[in-house]
Amino acid sequence: MSESNSSGENPHFMQKALDNQWLMLALAVLVPMVIYTFWGLWDVMHIVQAP
Amino acid sequence: MTSTSISDFRVDPVSGLKIHRTANTLVKWNAFAAVVFLLVGGLFGLGVALTRMPSVQLLSPDLFYMALTAHGLVNLAVWIIFFEMAVLYFLASHVLGSRIATPRWAWAQFWLMLVGAAMVAVAVLQGNSSVMMTSYPPLQAAPHFYLGLIVFAVGALIGCFVFLGTLVVAKRENTYQGSLPLVVFGGVTATVIAVFTLVSGAMILIPTFLWSVGLISYIDPMMYRVIWWAFGHSSQQINVVAHISIWYLIASLVFGAKPMSEKVSRGAFLLYILFLQLGSAHHLLSDPGLTSAWKIFNTSYAIYLAVLASMIHGLTVPGSIEVAQRRKGMNTGLFTWLRKAPWGNPIFSGMFLSLVGFGFIGGVTGVVMSVEQINMVIHNTMYLPGHFHGTLVAGTTMAFMAVTYWLIPVVFQRKIALPGVAKLQPYIFSLGAWVFSIAMMGAGTLGVQRRHADITFAGQPLAYEYPEIAKGLMDMGEIFGIIMSVGAIMFIVVVLASIFTGERIEEGSAPWPKVEDADVVAARTGNKHVGMWGMEAPGTFILAMILFATIVLYYFVNFKYLSTIWGLS
Amino acid sequence: MGTAYTPPEADWWRAPIERTEIWWIVLAFAWCVFMFVWMIGWHFVGPQNMSNETYRTTVEAYAAKVDAMTAKYAIRKDEATGEDVVAPPPGSDVYLAAMQWQFRPILELKKGEKYRLHISSYDVGHGFSLQPENINFQVYPGYEQVTTVTPNKTGIFAIACGEYCGGSGAIGHHSMLGRIYVKE
Numbered sequence: 001m002s003e004s005n006s007s008g009e010n011p012h013f014m015q016k017a018l019d020n021q022w023l024m025l026a027l028a029v030l031v032p033m034v035i036y037t038f039w040g041l042w043d044v045m046h047i048v049q050a051p
Numbered sequence: 052m053t054s055t056s057i058s059d060f061r062v063d064p065v066s067g068l069k070i071h072r073t074a075n076t077l078v079k080w081n082a083f084a085a086v087v088f089l090l091v092g093g094l095f096g097l098g099v100a101l102t103r104m105p106s107v108q109l110l111s112p113d114l115f116y117m118a119l120t121a122h123g124l125v126n127l128a129v130w131i132i133f134f135e136m137a138v139l140y141f142l143a144s145h146v147l148g149s150r151i152a153t154p155r156w157a158w159a160q161f162w163l164m165l166v167g168a169a170m171v172a173v174a175v176l177q178g179n180s181s182v183m184m185t186s187y188p189p190l191q192a193a194p195h196f197y198l199g200l201i202v203f204a205v206g207a208l209i210g211c212f213v214f215l216g217t218l219v220v221a222k223r224e225n226t227y228q229g230s231l232p233l234v235v236f237g238g239v240t241a242t243v244i245a246v247f248t249l250v251s252g253a254m255i256l257i258p259t260f261l262w263s264v265g266l267i268s269y270i271d272p273m274m275y276r277v278i279w280w281a282f283g284h285s286s287q288q289i290n291v292v293a294h295i296s297i298w299y300l301i302a303s304l305v306f307g308a309k310p311m312s313e314k315v316s317r318g319a320f321l322l323y324i325l326f327l328q329l330g331s332a333h334h335l336l337s338d339p340g341l342t343s344a345w346k347i348f349n350t351s352y353a354i355y356l357a358v359l360a361s362m363i364h365g366l367t368v369p370g371s372i373e374v375a376q377r378r379k380g381m382n383t384g385l386f387t388w389l390r391k392a393p394w395g396n397p398i399f400s401g402m403f404l405s406l407v408g409f410g411f412i413g414g415v416t417g418v419v420m421s422v423e424q425i426n427m428v429i430h431n432t433m434y435l436p437g438h439f440h441g442t443l444v445a446g447t448t449m450a451f452m453a454v455t456y457w458l459i460p461v462v463f464q465r466k467i468a469l470p471g472v473a474k475l476q477p478y479i480f481s482l483g484a485w486v487f488s489i490a491m492m493g494a495g496t497l498g499v500q501r502r503h504a505d506i507t508f509a510g511q512p513l514a515y516e517y518p519e520i521a522k523g524l525m526d527m528g529e530i531f532g533i534i535m536s537v538g539a540i541m542f543i544v545v546v547l548a549s550i551f552t553g554e555r556i557e558e559g560s561a562p563w564p565k566v567e568d569a570d571v572v573a574a575r576t577g578n579k580h581v582g583m584w585g586m587e588a589p590g591t592f593i594l595a596m597i598l599f600a601t602i603v604l605y606y607f608v609n610f611k612y613l614s615t616i617w618g619l620s
Numbered sequence: 621m622g623t624a625y626t627p628p629e630a631d632w633w634r635a636p637i638e639r640t641e642i643w644w645i646v647l648a649f650a651w652c653v654f655m656f657v658w659m660i661g662w663h664f665v666g667p668q669n670m671s672n673e674t675y676r677t678t679v680e681a682y683a684a685k686v687d688a689m690t691a692k693y694a695i696r697k698d699e700a701t702g703e704d705v706v707a708p709p710p711g712s713d714v715y716l717a718a719m720q721w722q723f724r725p726i727l728e729l730k731k732g733e734k735y736r737l738h739i740s741s742y743d744v745g746h747g748f749s750l751q752p753e754n755i756n757f758q759v760y761p762g763y764e765q766v767t768t769v770t771p772n773k774t775g776i777f778a779i780a781c782g783e784y785c786g787g788s789g790a791i792g793h794h795s796m797l798g799r800i801y802v803k804e
Contacts, residue, residue, distance in 0.1 A: 015633035018317050019230050021215060021239050024324055028243035029250065032281070032328035036349050037251065040277040040332070040341060047340045050675035050682075050764050113788055146625050183784050189744045189761065190786060229627040272745055272760045299624035309622035313632040315641050338758045339674040339765035346670070347659055355652030362648040363641075370640060371624075422655070424662050424669055430756035431747045431782030498751045502784040503794040510790060512700045513726075513797040515751055515778035570622045586640040595644055599651070606655070610662075616753045618734075618770030619668045 059150065063461050064561035066304070069226075070461075074144035074151040074217075078137045078462050080161055082455070085133035086546050088168070089448075092125030093539045100536070104529035105506050105522045112504035116181040119502060123184030124175070127443065128286065129168045132207055134451050135241065135293050136160060139214040141458070142238035142296070147231075149221035157213045163206030170199025183502060185283065188259065188270040197260035201253070208249045211242045233310050233317065234303075237296030240320040245289045247328055251281035273340050284331035290443065291361070292323060294405060294450035298368045301402040304457060305393065307568040308375035311367050311588070319360035319367075326357040333421035337430040343423060350421050358418055365410050366595045369403075370588035375569035377581035385583075385590040401453025401477035408481055409446030412488050415602050416441060425609045428616065431502075433525070434495025437488045444535065445484040449477060452542050459546070465553030466562065473545045480538025483531045490528025497521035671767040679761060682740045686715040690725050698726050698799070705801065713738060713766075716779075716798070718746035718759045721787055723779045723798025731774050731802050740764045747782025750800070756782055771802040 017023055060069050098118040101109035110118060144151045151157055173195065174180040180192035218239070221227060231239065255278040261267045299316070302308040310316050332349030335341055352358055376388030393399050416438045420429050429435070456473060459465055467473050499506065499521050506525065508514045556562050573579050583589050622629075629635065663669050694704035706725045708714045710733035717724055719742040729735055739748055741761040748757045757765065779798030787793050 011631060012633035014314075015230065015631075018236070018321060018633075021218060021243070024239055024321075025215070025243045025246060028240075028324045028328075029247045031325050032247055032285075035353070036329045036331060037278060037281050039345055040335075040349070041274060043341045043345050044271070044273045044277060047674050047676050047763070050677040112790070112792060112794060116784070116793075187745050187783070190784075227627050229630055230632065232626050233624040233628065235625075271762075273763060303623035303625055307623065310624050310628075311641055312635065312637050313628040314635065315637055315645070335758075336670065337756055339760060339763040343663060343670060343672050347656075351656050351659065354656045358655075359645070359648050359652045363645060366644045367641065418655075422659055424659070424666060427668065427670065427756055428754045430758075431749065432754065432756065496754070498749070498754045498780070500747075500749060500780050500782050500794075502782075504792070505790075505794045508780075508795060508797060511795050511797055513778065513799050515780065515797060518752070568622055582640075586643075587638050588640045592640050592644065599647065603651070610666075613668055614666070616668060616755060617750075617772055618768075619755065620671060620768045 060148075061558055064559055065563060065565050066461060067565065068145050068461070069148035071144050071150045073154045074140050075462055077140045077151065077154070077157050077161065078145070078458075081133050081137035081140070082458070082462070083550070084161070084165060085130050085137060086543060088125050088133060089130040089539065090543050092122055092130055093536055095119075095122035096126060097533070097536050098122075100529045100532040102504065103506070104526055106526055107529075108505070110504075113178070113181070115504040116183075116502075117175060117178060120181045120183050121172070121175045124171060125168075127184060128203070129164075131290055131443075131447065131451075132203075132286075133164060135289065136164070136207070136210045138293055138297070138454075139210060139238055139242065140217075141462075142235045143214045143217035143221065145461075146235055147218070147221040147227050149217055149224065149226040151213065152216035152220045153213055156209055160206045160210035160213060163209065164203050167199045167201070167203025167206060170195050170202060172199075174199060185279065186259070187279075188262070188272050188275050191263055194260060194263040197256050197263055201256050201260060204249045204252045204256070207245065211245050211249070214238065214242050233313060234296045234300045236317055236320060237292055237299065240323055241289050241292040241296065243324060244285060244292060244327060248282055248285035248289060251278055251285065255279050255282065273338065276335060276338065277341070280331040280334045281328065284334060285328045287439075287443065288323070288327045288330070290447040291327070292320070294409070294447045295364050295368070297450045297454045298364075298402055298406060299371070301398055301454060301457070302368055302372050302375070305396065305399045305402075305566060306372050306375040307379075307566045307572070308371040309568070309570050311370050311374060315363060316367055319363040322356050322360035326353040327360075329353055330357065330421065333426065336421070336423050336426040346423050350423060361414060362595075365406070365414070365598065366588075366591055368406060369594065370591040373588040373591045374581065377587070378569040378573035378578045380576070380578065382578065382581050385593060389590060395474050397473045397477050398453050398456045401449050401456070404477050404481040405446050405449035405453060408449060408485055409442055410598055411601060412485055413438065413442030413446050415598070415605050416492060418602060419606050419609050422606075422609075425613055427619065428613055429495060431500065432495035433491045433499045433501050435501055437491030437493075437495055437528075440484055440491070441488040445481060445488060449481060449484070452480070453477065455542075455546060459549050459553070460556055460562070463550050463553070464556045464558070465549050466556060467545065468548035468553040469545050472541050476538055476541040476545065479541060480535060483533070483535025483538050486531035487528050487535055490524045490531065494521045494524040494528065497524070499525060671765065673766040675764040675766075676762060677740060677764040679742050682715070682717065682764060683742065685713075685738070686717050686725065689713070689715050694725075695728065700799075701726070708735065710734065712736065716748075717742055718748065718781070719743055720785055721781070721792055721796040723748070723781075723796070726799045726801075728801040728803060729771050731771050731804055734768050734770050736766055737769045738764055738766050744785050745783045746785050746796070749780045749782040751778045751780055753777065758783060771800075774802045774804055776801055
């Protein structure tokens with residue numbers, strides 16, 4: 001099934017993405033920074049004053 | 052392009068790896084520093100163990116809290132990160148056959164980390180920084196405590212970029228063709244997670260340092276916790292990625308194993324890159340102010356996708372060993388391949404014990420305890436140190452020890468001294484770590500608090516007495532903690548003896564043959580189709596099903612227990 | 621050439637996946653989705669959940685609430701320490717404070733009744749740890765967390781501290797205690 005590309009031409013786009021260490025770096029920093037850090041700080045900053 | 056002469060490199064005659072001499076020196080120094088810090092941190096740990104043992108209670112409270120802060124920082128951060136720097140240089144340079152990029156920056160990494168660690172050590176030993184490794188405000192440590200951590204982190208960050216830079220050099224100088232080998236991609240995963248970790252550390256430790264010198268008036272405790280744990284737990288996730296990469300490496304070195312599927316293993320690493328850091332939220336499940344939506348999404352690592360990745364590696368690593376063994380002729384029955392594995396070789400035994408210990412003790416308990424609701428009945432009890440000795444000691448440290456036995460002949464060009472001790476060491480260390488972890492988790496389930504200098508609440512009018520069995524578990528657990536220390540000392544003795552007195556391996560002489568690649572053997576002997584029931588790794592599948600059943604059972608047992616306590620909403 | 625430390629084949633993403641892995645991935649993924657749904661679902665059907673009700677407060681404001689409750693509902697002196705035991709009525713707001721190095725006031729509650737339990741700290745971070753139930757929450761100064769609790773057993777419950785909070789010698793984090801009596 002994969003013999004037609006065994007010369008290394010036209011790799012799958014996922015293969016190219018995973019081979020790109022700078023893309024991996026961007027994902028590793030940005031995704032948790034938004035989902036964990038920014039969302040978490042948002043929650044903390046929006047706590048209301050006690051009645 | 053820098054010109055490098057042939058003598059800048061040597062070739063390891065067994066593995067065939069082309070080794071850059073400068074990179075090799077960096078690996079040696081970082082690995083040696085790591086082992087020295089393992090010893091130092093371990094001695095503090097022994098002090099902690101002997102104090103938490105109800106029948107001994109060795110240290111006074113003040114000394115206990117100081118020793119506990121030191122043990123946490125030195126073993127959790129310093130030993131492990133120095134070792135990881137050595138591993139990163141090995142992966143980028145030795146495995147790819149490339150010169151190391153910017154050696155001067157690499158040395159800056161080493162010295163900054165060493166100076167930073169020393170500053171923190173001085174702060175803690177002076178007695179005014181017993182704030183535990185987590186240093187939560189409003190508790191405040193001395194300024195050089197925070198500054199030391201910052202300097203250490205800057206050093207580590209430099210190391211990460213030297214790694215990434217070396218990958219660029221290797222690609223440009225064509226030292227390998229095609230995609231990176233799987234273990235090096237694991238190194239990329241660890242490194243990019245480390246960058247997030249260290250950036251988060253800078254985000255919180257720099258303001259906290261400024262607070263400790265009076266330039267900032269207030270640090271909000273909840274904001275500190277959210278950001279600190281992005282640093283604190285992600286640093287542990289780096290360890291997971293590093294030890295998984297080491298498992299794959301050892302499987303190939305000892306068995307000639309081939310990854311079952313590059314796509315599956317790398318896809319699992321991608322899930323780590325995206326979602327592993329979210330799990331830091333499990334430290335904040337019992338905290339005020341954070342919504343359950345945030346807690347649930349983050350503690351689950353995004354619908355448990357990073358847990359799926361761990362479960363995948365948990366199958367593909369032993370699976371690759373099974374396939375390799377079957378292709379080399381051990382294709383009968385379900386577990387012949389495992390019975391006939393080299394259990395007397397500490398490189399393999401340490402690696403496999405690390406896999407089992409991390410999976411069954413660290414992994415099962417970790418997945419369950421990080422459920423938002425179950426966390427309420429384990430948070431800040433002895434269950435926590437029990438769990439994380441299962442991941443970090445039975446898992447990561449054991450794997451690092453195992454690979455060291457392979458690295459010493461290659462990097463230091465010395466044979467392992469005291470091979471009898473080395474053979475036993477993984478078993479002693481793992482026995483100590485496994486039983487310690489389980490006993491501590493038992494004591495924690497019965498309510499014993501963590502970070503307590505005195506289990507008896509002596510002299511308190513409202514005194515509470517823990518159940519006798521809880522105290523018994525603490526006694527027994529700490530005895531196995533001592534056994535764990537003995538296992539660590541055995542490792543340190545073998546390493547030092549080998550490095551300084553081990554039989555030298557002359558350059559160019561191969562003291563033993565390289566293990567043949569399993570697919571090469573298969574092509575030669577015709578053993579291409581192996582396994583049973585249409586599966587290439589049926590034995591591993593059974594083992595994975597046992598792990599699966601354990602997780603499911605433990606999950607529901609904990610929910611049953613949770614449902615018996617006071618109503619809470 | 622096929623090892624984990626040598627480059628993979630050229631078109632590795634398109635290589636087929638072997639059956640052992642496929643079955644395991646499907647099974648593991650199904651369990652992962654189940655765990656996620658169960659954790660959310662327990663919020664709707666489970667009797668024990670984290671509260672999401674939190675307020676910002678100050679030490680002074682919170683202390684005033686504690687003192688007001690104590691003045692109104694103290695019913696006797698505690699046998700062990702001679703301090704007030706406070707018995708707020710079912711359904712009411714109950715204020716507990718953590719401080720270096722005790723939890724106060726000493727409370728008395730009724731089994732089977734609901735109470736809105738507020739917790740906050742007067743100084744550093746502490747950990748509320750109810751024993752032997754083993755219910756654990758973080759407690760911070762400036763933050764007031766409200767949880768509706770329903771004691772389902774009678775007895776004497778201790779509150780230990782789970783978050784390191786300093787101290788020296790015999791008095792400190794490890795000696796920190798509080799108490800809740802639960803009567804019929």
